[in-house]
Amino acid sequence: xxxxxxxxxxxxxxxxxxxxxxxxxxxxxxxxxxxxxxxxxxxxxxxxxxxxxxxxxxxxxxxxxxxxxxxxxxxxxxxxxxxxxxxxxxxxxxxxxxxxxxxxxxxxxxxxxxxxxxxxxxxxxxxxxxxxxxxxxxxxxxxxxxxxxxxxxxxxxxxxxxxxxxxxxxxxxxxxxxxxxxxxxxxxxxxxxxxxxxxxxxxxxxxxxx
Amino acid sequence: xxxxxxxxxxxxxxxxxxxxxxxxxxxxxxxxxxxxxxxxxxxxxxxxxxxxxxxxxxxxxxxxxxxxxxxxxxxxxxxxxxxxxxxxxxxxxxxxxxxxxxxxxxxxxxxxxxxxxxxxxxxxxxxxxxxxxxxxxxxxxxxxxxxxxxxxxxxxxxxxxxxxxxxxxxxxxxxxxxxxxxxxxxxxxxxxxxxxxxxxxxxxxxxxxxxxxxxxxxxxxxxxxxxxxxxxxxxxxxxxxxxxxxxxxxxxxxxxxxxxxxxxxxxxxxxxxxxxxxxxxxxxxxx
Amino acid sequence: xxxxxxxxxxxxxxxxxxxxxxxxxxxxxxxxxxxxxxxxxxxxxxxxxxxxxxxxxxxxxxxxxxxxxxxxxxxxxxxxxxxxxxxxxxxxxxxxxxxxxxxxxxxxxxxxxxxxxxxxxxxxxxxxxxxxx
Numbered sequence: 001x002x003x004x005x006x007x008x009x010x011x012x013x014x015x016x017x018x019x020x021x022x023x024x025x026x027x028x029x030x031x032x033x034x035x036x037x038x039x040x041x042x043x044x045x046x047x048x049x050x051x052x053x054x055x056x057x058x059x060x061x062x063x064x065x066x067x068x069x070x071x072x073x074x075x076x077x078x079x080x081x082x083x084x085x086x087x088x089x090x091x092x093x094x095x096x097x098x099x100x101x102x103x104x105x106x107x108x109x110x111x112x113x114x115x116x117x118x119x120x121x122x123x124x125x126x127x128x129x130x131x132x133x134x135x136x137x138x139x140x141x142x143x144x145x146x147x148x149x150x151x152x153x154x155x156x157x158x159x160x161x162x163x164x165x166x167x168x169x170x171x172x173x174x175x176x177x178x179x180x181x182x183x184x185x186x187x188x189x190x191x192x193x194x195x196x197x198x199x200x201x202x203x204x205x206x207x208x209x210x
Numbered sequence: 211x212x213x214x215x216x217x218x219x220x221x222x223x224x225x226x227x228x229x230x231x232x233x234x235x236x237x238x239x240x241x242x243x244x245x246x247x248x249x250x251x252x253x254x255x256x257x258x259x260x261x262x263x264x265x266x267x268x269x270x271x272x273x274x275x276x277x278x279x280x281x282x283x284x285x286x287x288x289x290x291x292x293x294x295x296x297x298x299x300x301x302x303x304x305x306x307x308x309x310x311x312x313x314x315x316x317x318x319x320x321x322x323x324x325x326x327x328x329x330x331x332x333x334x335x336x337x338x339x340x341x342x343x344x345x346x347x348x349x350x351x352x353x354x355x356x357x358x359x360x361x362x363x364x365x366x367x368x369x370x371x372x373x374x375x376x377x378x379x380x381x382x383x384x385x386x387x388x389x390x391x392x393x394x395x396x397x398x399x400x401x402x403x404x405x406x407x408x409x410x411x412x413x414x415x416x417x418x419x420x421x422x423x424x425x426x427x428x429x430x431x432x433x434x435x436x437x438x439x440x441x442x443x444x445x446x447x448x449x450x451x452x453x454x455x456x457x458x459x460x461x462x463x464x465x466x467x468x469x470x471x472x473x474x475x476x477x478x479x480x481x482x483x484x485x486x487x488x489x490x491x492x493x494x495x496x497x
Numbered sequence: 498x499x500x501x502x503x504x505x506x507x508x509x510x511x512x513x514x515x516x517x518x519x520x521x522x523x524x525x526x527x528x529x530x531x532x533x534x535x536x537x538x539x540x541x542x543x544x545x546x547x548x549x550x551x552x553x554x555x556x557x558x559x560x561x562x563x564x565x566x567x568x569x570x571x572x573x574x575x576x577x578x579x580x581x582x583x584x585x586x587x588x589x590x591x592x593x594x595x596x597x598x599x600x601x602x603x604x605x606x607x608x609x610x611x612x613x614x615x616x617x618x619x620x621x622x623x624x625x626x627x628x629x630x
Contacts, residue, residue: 003312010305011298055298064295066262068313069285209263210295240547383541404504408546423548429509480507 004065004078005085011052012086019044019090026094030101042125045090049083050132053141063210076137076205080198083133087125091118119183126190130197137204211237212274214360214392215259220268222258227416229254232268234411234421239389241382243403243424244396245483246413247491252396253293255413256364259394260290273359286315289353291363296349299338303331306352314356325351329377342369350378354385361385363395367402375399379406400483404428410483412490419490424483432466432478433485435459440475448472451493462489498527498534502543510545514553522562522573523581533563533571 022044056062065071095118102109131151136144215236222229229251236242246252257263259270261277270277272284297306303326310317326333329347337345350366361382367375383406385391397403403410403424411421420427434449441452441459448469451462463469466478479485500517502510521527534542539550554571557563564574600610 001312003309006312007297007301007305007309010301010309014300052298055300059298060295061298063262064290064292064297067260067285067288067290067292069282071285071313207264210257379544380541383537383544386547387537387541389537405544406540406546408548424546425509425511425548425552 001070001074001078001081004071004075005082008049008052008078008082009086011055012048015048015051019048023093023097027097027101030097031104042087042091042094042121043128045086046083046125046129046132049079049086049129050136050141052079053136053144057141060210062205062208066210072205073202076201077198079133080194080201083129084126084194087122091122094118116183119186123186123190126193130193133197134200134204137201137208211239213271214238214273215242215394216269216271217255217259218269220255220258220270221266222254222263223266227251227254229258229416232413232416232418234418236392236394236409238392239386240408241386241393241395241406242409242411243400243407243483244394244411244413245398245400245403245487246396247487248398250413251416252413253364254416256292256362256394256396259362286356287358288360288362289356289358290361291346291349291353291366293364293368296345296352297337300336302336303333303348306348307333310352310355317356319355321357322351322355325355343371343374346370347374347378350381354381359391361391361393361395363393365397366395367397367399375402382406400487404483412487414491427483427486428481430465430467431481431486432463432469433481433489434461434463434469434475435477435479436461436475440473444473451489451495453489453493460489460493462486462493500543502545511549511552511556514539514543514545514550515556518553518557519560519562522576523578523585525578527573529573529575531573533573535570 062072062075065075095114098114098117099109099111102114132144132148135147138144139147213235217235218233220229220232227249232251232255234242244252244255254263258265258268259272259277261281273287275284277284297309301309303322307319307322310322311319323333325331329344329351331340331344331348331351337348340348346366346369350363353361353363367378370378379402382393382395386393395403395407407424409421410424410427412419435458436444437458441461444461449461449463453460462481463478469475470478498518498521500514502513504510506513508516518527518533527533533539533554536550536554537547540547543550554563554565558565562574562576563571565571596610600607
């Protein structure tokens with residue numbers, strides 16, 4: 001599987017520049033003390049990962065990989081592992097930068113706040129990729145893009161519509177028992193989500209004909 | 211002699227095409243040319259062998275082992291070149307080397323680099339900057355660099371100029387210098403196969419029309435050219451296909467010697483694989 | 498060792514190989530005990546299939562011109578040169594016989610035939626000179 005992970009990172013090399021530019025932009029914003037864009041970095045990393053799917057599809061990499069030993073399974077697993085590695089890498093860099101940058105403005109750095117933001121970001125990112133990857137494996141990147149776009153749009157409209165009728169506070173209260181353990185809960189549910197998503201993708205890949 | 215590849219009654223049905231009871235086998239140490247028109251089922255058969263499409267039924271053995279039960283071990287020992295399926299083209303040959311080191315236990319970086327030098331392929335340029343011929347060569351040396359026992363190649367010479375084709379065919383013959391190594395290669399360039407192939411398997415509309423040694427085909431089969439009245443005298447059992455042209459009949463026969471004994475027709479032409487293919491596909495059946 | 502193969506010839510390739518190696522053995526160009534190229538090597542150099550060279554060698558072995566020792570190689574065998582020469586002479590006599598019969602049937606004089614043979618011989622040796630230079 002290591003080989004396939006290397007391949008995904010090699011595919012990202014063109015897009016690493018985008019991440020670096022964003023990082024520089026982020027630092028500049030941080031120094032001037034204006035807005036916090038740290039939240040978008042992990043999301044950008046997912047976008048970078050998704051671009052690797054386009055490269056794969058263009059040369060039918062998944063079909064070729066299926067001719068290599070254990071390639072059919074490993075290219076899916078590798079995709080997940082590479083994504084997680086990238087998210088952690090980017091998040092760690094953002095976190096370190098956040099701490100450094102906030103030390104420019106204040107003496108009392110709120111470490112817990114920074115940590116919580118990061119956990120929240122990682123969870124959000126993992127939620128997105130866990131839904132997207134099986135769709136990409138099922139329909140191919142081109143069609144998956146459209147499906148995901150429609151889904152996001154649909155959820156937005158539906159959500160907005162439902163919010164008129166439902167009291168959000170009530171629902172949040174349902175989760176109040178998690179009050180103290182929500183960090184752990186988020187981490188555990190991310191792992192569970194990833195596992196389920198990966199299993200689904202593997203099933204799809206196993207059945208696929210190229 | 212052991213068979214390195216054995217296909218028995220392979221079936222695969224699509225809406226508008228099907229492989230029907232495809233059977234053939236390739237003995238160890240030999241090169242088999244897999245010929246047929248575009249769309250005859252060459253690629254489908256190859257994909258079924260490699261389990262990148264699922265067969266409906268049939269038995270396939272590669273290297274003497276079931277292709278599904280021991281898929282992983284088999285794939286360690288085979289090299290493939292497929293039409294239009296490869297590494298993403300923004301990668302470089304160096305990337306491929308790095309990746310494959312961890313994919314195959316037996317990947318030979320030195321050999322891979324030697325091949326790159328031999329074929330003047332740059333190791334640090336993205337594949338997308340390569341010409342079609344360079345790309346094909348890279349695909350072929352990638353398939354060779356883990357010392358496989360069996361090469362399965364779908365149209366490996368298509369798009370290559372005559373010089374590159376000669377280089378590639380040389381590479382294949384180098385490969386089988388080791389007598390346990392074998393090659394299955396599909397091609398519609400029958401001239402490639404007329405030289406180096408030991409066996410010819412001919413597929414048309416999803417069915418195997420014949421699978422024999424090439425020498426047998428080229429020496430025994432023949433094309434008889436005759437007039438209408440002569441044609442009428444020939445027993446339909448004695449020919450495989452015929453084609454009526456403006457001035458003559460062309461008849462494909464299976465055994466020149468026997469035909470000569472039985473009939474008094476002098477013009478029996480030596481046949482090429484192209485002639486065979488054309489008569490088999492375009493000619494009328496005897497009954 | 499030189500072997501010239503013509504793909505357009507009506508003679509099967511394995512037979513071309515066989516006859517040429519045989520010729521070299523008979524004329525002593527290849528001496529008894531000489532190691533010949535392996536089946537696969539020869540196939541590669543002549544750009545033909547393995548089965549073709551294998552056939553050629555197997556026939557040569559059947560006729561006693563070479564010995565194949567598994568996993569060691571193929572060697573030129575000790576042959577009775579006189580016997581072989583006689584055999585070849587017999588074959589030639591057959592051809593000449595046919596030629597003479599045909600000549601007689603068409604009323605062609607002996608002189609003309611001998612002249613023809615003379616020219617053919619010269620042509621051949623000239624070709625050889627040419628290919629050597």
